[in-house]
Amino acid sequence: MTNTLHRYSEHYAFERPPNPQPVKDDFIVFAMASRGVNDDDLITKYREFLRLALKHNPVNIGDATKGGTLRPRKDLNPTAHWKRDQLPNPEEVISGIEGHTTVAAVFENYQDMKVFVDDVRAANLGVSINISAPMAEAQRCCRETGIARHSVEYSLGFCGRVDKLPDATVLELSTMCGHGMLSANFVKKMIEWVKENRRSPAEVTRTMARFCICGVFNISRAERILDEARTKNR
Amino acid sequence: MRIDPNKCVACGNCLPVCPMGAIYIDPASNRARVNGDECVECFTCYRGMSKEHLNPTLVRAIRRTAKFFRFRFDPEPDICPTDAIVPEELSWPRVVRRAFSDPQVPHESTGIHGRGTAEVKTNDVTNRVKEGEAGFVVEFGRPGIGARFRDIERVTKALAELGVEFESNNPVTSLMSDSTRGLIRPDILNEKILSAIVEIKTKLEKVPVVLKRIKELSREVSTVISIGVSTRCDGVGEEPLREILEQEGYPAYRGKTNLGLGRITAP
Numbered sequence: 156m157t158n159t160l161h162r163y164s165e166h167y168a169f170e171r172p173p174n175p176q177p178v179k180d181d182f183i184v185f186a187m188a189s190r191g192v193n194d195d196d197l198i199t200k201y202r203e204f205l206r207l208a209l210k211h212n213p214v215n216i217g218d219a220t221k222g223g224t225l226r227p228r229k230d231l232n233p234t235a236h237w238k239r240d241q242l243p244n245p246e247e248v249i250s251g252i253e254g255h256t257t258v259a260a261v262f263e264n265y266q267d268m269k270v271f272v273d274d275v276r277a278a279n280l281g282v283s284i285n286i287s288a289p290m291a292e293a294q295r296c297c298r299e300t301g302i303a304r305h306s307v308e309y310s311l312g313f314c315g316r317v318d319k320l321p322d323a324t325v326l327e328l329s330t331m332c333g334h335g336m337l338s339a340n341f342v343k344k345m346i347e348w349v350k351e352n353r354r355s356p357a358e359v360t361r362t363m364a365r366f367c368i369c370g371v372f373n374i375s376r377a378e379r380i381l382d383e384a385r386t387k388n389r
Numbered sequence: 390m391r392i393d394p395n396k397c398v399a400c401g402n403c404l405p406v407c408p409m410g411a412i413y414i415d416p417a418s419n420r421a422r423v424n425g426d427e428c429v430e431c432f433t434c435y436r437g438m439s440k441e442h443l444n445p446t447l448v449r450a451i452r453r454t455a456k457f458f459r460f461r462f463d464p465e466p467d468i469c470p471t472d473a474i475v476p477e478e479l480s481w482p483r484v485v486r487r488a489f490s491d492p493q494v495p496h497e498s499t500g501i502h503g504r505g506t507a508e509v510k511t512n513d514v515t516n517r518v519k520e521g522e523a524g525f526v527v528e529f530g531r532p533g534i535g536a537r538f539r540d541i542e543r544v545t546k547a548l549a550e551l552g553v554e555f556e557s558n559n560p561v562t563s564l565m566s567d568s569t570r571g572l573i574r575p576d577i578l579n580e581k582i583l584s585a586i587v588e589i590k591t592k593l594e595k596v597p598v599v600l601k602r603i604k605e606l607s608r609e610v611s612t613v614i615s616i617g618v619s620t621r622c623d624g625v626g627e628e629p630l631r632e633i634l635e636q637e638g639y640p641a642y643r644g645k646t647n648l649g650l651g652r653i654t655a656p
Binding site: 158159160161162163164166167171175178185187188189191192193194195219220227228229230231232233235236239255257272275276279280281282283284285286287288289290293294297302303304305306307308309310311312313314315316317319320321326329330333334335336337338339340341343344345348353362365366368369 | 404405406407408410431433436437438439440441442443463464465466467468490492493495507508509510511512513514515518524526528530531532533534583584600603604607608610611612613614615616617618619620621622624625626627628630631634639640641642643644645646647648649650651652653654655656
C-alpha cells in the first residue's frame with residue numbers, strides 16, 4: 156500500500172516551477188504490524204496509537220480496512236439533503252479496529268506531528284511507525300525526538316501518459332486518497348459547486364472525505380485548497 | 390458491478406463518483422449503466438455512496454415534475470436515493486480486477502489490504518531492503534487512470550532483462566507465469582485494474598539505470614506510472630539515496646520515513 160506516498164504538489168508538477176511552494180499542512184503518521192512478527196495484542200496497540208493521536212489535534216484518523224472519521228451511511232432518509240450529519244467520529248474508528256490493518260493520523264502542522272511522534276516513541280508499541288510527509292520535515296522530526304531513521308522511501312512523482320491526468324488542483328485533492336477512491340470527476344464537480352456557491356468548502360470537503368477508505372484524506376488541507384480554488388486561477 | 394434498472398432513477402449521482410468514469414445514463418432506457426469493460430470492480434460506487442431506500446416510482450415522479458418546471462433540486466451528491474447499485478459475484482479472471490482495485494480486499498498472496506505491499510513500511514522488522522540496496526515501487530494506473538496487465542507486462546519483461554529481482558511477496562509477482570522473464574499469466578492480460586504495484590530490488594548504484602529504463606518504458610504504455618524508491622539508512626539515520634536522486638534530477642521532496650520503532654514481539 157503506497158496510499159500516502161504520491162500526494163501531488165507543485166514539487167511533482169510535470170513542468171516543475173523553479174521554486175515550488177513547500178507543503179506545510181500535511182503530515183501523516185501511521186502504524187503497521189507484520190504478521191507473526193509483532194502482531195501480538197495488535198488491537199490494543201493500534202487503539203493506543205490512535206488515542207495518543209487524539210491528544211494532538213489530528214485532522215483525520217483512520218483504519219485502512221474501515222475508513223476515517225467521516226464515513227458513508229447506509230440508512231439515510233430524505234432529511235439528509237437539508238441537514239446532514241457532518242461530525243467526524245473518531246471513536247467509531249478506534250472501536251472498529253478488529254485486527255490486521257494500518258492505522259493513521261493526519262496532522263495539519265509540524266508541531267502537532269512532532270509531539271505525537273515523541274509520544275509514540277515513549278509508548279514503545281513495538282509496531283512499525285512511519286511518517287509520510289516532506290522528507291526534510293520528517294528528518295527534522297527524527298532529529299528533534301532523538302530517533303535515527305531506519306529506512307526512507309522517496310516519491311518520484313508520475314510519468315507515462317500524464318496527458319490523461321486532470322489539472323493540478325484536482326490532483327492535489329484526489330491524490331489525498333492514494334487508493335484512488337476519490338474520483339477526479341467527482342472532485343471537479345465539487346470544485347464547481349464551491350465556485351457556484353452551492354456548497355461551502357467545508358461541506359464539500361466532508362463529502363469527499365467519506366470516499367477515502369483509510370482515513371488519510373487531509374480535511375484541513377482540502378478545505379484550504381477548495382477555498383483558494385474559488386477565487387484563484389490556480 | 391451492476392445497477393438495478395428497476396431501482397435506478399437516473400439521478401446521475403453515481404456517474405462522477407466512479408474513478409474510471411465507467412457509469413453512464415443509457416439514453417434508451419434512461420437508467421444508469423456500468424460499462425463492464427472499463428469497470429475495475431473497486432466498489433467505490435457501492436461502498437462510498439451513502440444510501441437512502443426510497444420508492445423508485447415516487448422518486449421518478451418527483452423528478453419528472455421538477456424537470457417539467459425546470460426546477461433544479463440540489464441533492465447531496467454522494468447519495469444513491471434508491472440503493473440501486475448491486476455487486477455481482479465475480480469469477481476468474483474478473484475477480485483479479487477487484488483484488489487490485491478494492492483496498493478493502495486483502496491480497497491472497499500477501500494478506501495485506503490496499504495494494505498488497507509493505508515496501509519499507511515494515512523494513513525495521515523484515516529487513517527486506519538492506520543498506521546499499523534500493524527498493525522500487527512502480528505503480529501502474531495511479532492516480533485515477535487505471536491499467537491493464539498487458540501494459541504492466543510490457544514493463545516487467547523489460548525490467549527482467551535488466552536483471553532486477555522481483556519481490557516474491559507481492560501480488561503482481563504472484564500472478565507471473567515466469568518471474569525470471571517478467572511474464573504475467575496470459576489469461577489476465579486484458580483485465581483492467583485501478584492500480585498495481587511492481588516491486589523490485591537492485592543495488593543502489595543501479596538506481597539511475599533502472600529509473601532511466603522505467604521512464605523510457607513509460608512512454609510505451611497507455612497509462613501513468615508512479616515511482617517510489619527506498620533504501621535503508623545507516624546507524625545514525627543517514628542515507629545516500631537522496632543525493633543520487635537529486636543528481637539525476639528527480640524530485641525527492643515527499644516520502645515515507647520508517648522510524649525504526651518496530652521490534653519482534655510475537656511469541
